[in-house]
Amino acid sequence: MALDLEVGSYLLPESFGYSTDRIEYAGHGPNGIRWAVRSGNLCLSRALEWDREPLPSSSLRTMEWYHQHRFDTPEEAYVVWKKWARRMEDDGK
8 A cells, every 4th residue: 555645754763862863844943844853952054063942933033043944855864963973073083
């Protein structure tokens, strides 16, 4: 049986001590459909830092915050997560 469903979340293969890392559909942001890399209540930024995600109504959710923590495609989000994962591997050596 084939399901005709859209994917809303991708489970990432490694965790590095955080709760399960995943790429999730994050809704329609100011610039359209956006994706986030999440681990628990943290979001990965383009600067490869995990930050707490502010509530949608928070004044901390600025356009700069969206630019740093949202990605246009799940593939773009994966590339950023993979850079973070490589950095964690290198730090562990």
